[in-house]
Amino acid sequence: xxxxxxxxxxxxxxxxxxxxxxLVAPVLFKSLDNGAAGMVVGKLFHAIGWVGIVAGVYxxxxxxxxxxxxxxQGAKLWLLxxxxxxxxxxxxAVFPIISGIxxxxxxxxxxxxxxxxxxxxxxxxxIYLVQSVMAVIYIWRGEGK
Numbered sequence: 001x002x003x004x005x006x007x008x009x010x011x012x013x014x015x016x017x018x019x020x021x022x023l024v025a026p027v028l029f030k031s032l033d034n035g036a037a038g039m040v041v042g043k044l045f046h047a048i049g050w051v052g053i054v055a056g057v058y059x060x061x062x063x064x065x066x067x068x069x070x071x072x073q074g075a076k077l078w079l080l081x082x083x084x085x086x087x088x089x090x091x092x093a094v095f096p097i098i099s100g101i102x103x104x105x106x107x108x109x110x111x112x113x114x115x116x117x118x119x120x121x122x123x124x125x126x127i128y129l130v131q132s133v134m135a136v137i138y139i140w141r142g143e144g145k
Contacts, residue, residue, distance in 0.1 A: 014139060
């Protein structure tokens, strides 16, 4: 398993998360109407989620291959597991709920039942924020444990 491929996947996943979350999404919401921006941003988050799943699984296997079970003693593997867990929760639990909520119905349902589109977007954003913080720590630690 190559170090170069590990580095490329790490850069694609973490760099992609930060670029989409900090640069692309805000620009789209300032440039387009909220409906169009939300649709495009949703597709981008979904796509980077799949990059994260592939990269996260590969990196998990890589660190186990390199360090064996000792990898579980270091913070790096636990950060990776946390980031991958955040990706999986957003990808398979939160995003399907968001895409299933109709914006017009959402406002009425929010008042009666709680929840709604904005609540689920906030939950997703908080998960993404936690994942992004873990990613910074993961990168900051470099090749260390």
